[in-house]
Amino acid sequence: MLQTSNDRRWGHLLAERWSHEPGDLPPQLPRDTEIAILLRGSSVVDREGAGMRQRTFGRRGTVWLCPAGIREDFIRVEDQMQECLHLFLPGKPFDDTMLRDLDIDPSGMSIRYESIDRDMFIEHVADRILAELAQETSTGRLLIESLGRALSAHLVHSYAASSVRLKQSYAVQKPLDARRLSRVTEFIDASVEREFTVKDLASVACMSPAHFSRSFKAATGTAPHEYVSRQRLDLAKRLLSTSDRPLVDIAFAAGFSSQANFNRAFRKAVGTTPSHYRARKGQD
Structure with missing residues (x-):
């Protein structure tokens, strides 16, 4: 393997x-x-x-x-x-x-x-x-x-081994309404440091996961994982700038399985390492 x-x-x-x-x-x-x-x-x-x-x-x-x-x-x-x-x-x-x-x-x-x-x-x-x-x-x-x-x-x-009757295709997907979108984004903001699934987000919106994902993208222009990714990057920047938490703790809070993976992803997104970002913000 x-x-x-x-x-x-x-x-x-x-x-x-x-x-x-x-x-x-x-x-x-x-x-x-x-x-x-x-x-x-x-x-x-x-x-x-x-x-x-x-x-x-x-x-x-x-x-x-x-x-x-x-x-x-x-x-x-x-x-x-x-x-x-x-x-x-x-x-x-x-x-x-x-x-x-x-x-x-x-x-x-x-x-x-x-x-x-x-x-x-x-x-x-x-x-x-x-x-x-x-x-x-x-x-x-x-x-x-x-x-x-x-x-x-x-x-x-x-x-499929035999013919099945499928739901009507969602060729044109209705965007998530403002009230449901607000509930979902509030849930993400409150839960950004913990692990959750698309199914959890869909439950907040009272929808099936597939229907929710399409409606969320129609409303925001981004898939759920892309939206959460931006929120977690903002969280990492905020923690690096305003706290003395160890980098490994910030990596886990931002959803990574290791500090090394966090370092690589952060550098790709921001252009510098988390350590250098923290040091630079400390000088501002």
Whole structure:
């Protein structure tokens, strides 16, 4: 394994980067829905699951789906796959997306066991996840929650094993009304130092998470995680300027898992390190 998101405390998906050598992989019975995306390398991959045998020429962008509970009895990689991203969607958030956002009974729906030559939406989500893995942001968990929900909905729309009746698409999304927007922004201001989810924000607005995210962006011009990111950056600046709290405490308050990740993100956003920013403000 090259990298894992285990230390990031993401609740809506697990991400792992792997390098696969030629040969047979052990049989597996995934508890979660798995999406594998080939990032570097090419190889013929033979696999067997759900009573089907598949032979795929994998190249950059090839996707393999394996629904939760489907045993893969045989997987063979003919040539080295230098880098492959594996995404695992846990059952509860996946089911919650179907029930609350799509109005679908999860017990009557399943995803196909399938290999896909290319899926631009999955590639886009993978790129966002890889960027967050490479450099943690203050609202990474909010971003990953939104990406996990969007990915779950995409799988249902595009790769359901049987036809499902979906909610009417929100082509034109009504902005969040002023009263609900005020409640949400007040909640964010009061809770900016603690961990919360898009689902928590949606509950404040009395909406489903997907509907809330679209309405919030229509009202503010930014996604929820982008809005919270700005609030947390302002918090970090304020604490650096007006308090003597240790940098590691400020990093955790701003939503980072480590001081090192906080230092990198702060320097990228502000152009200087937290230490230099504090010293400069102390001289003003």
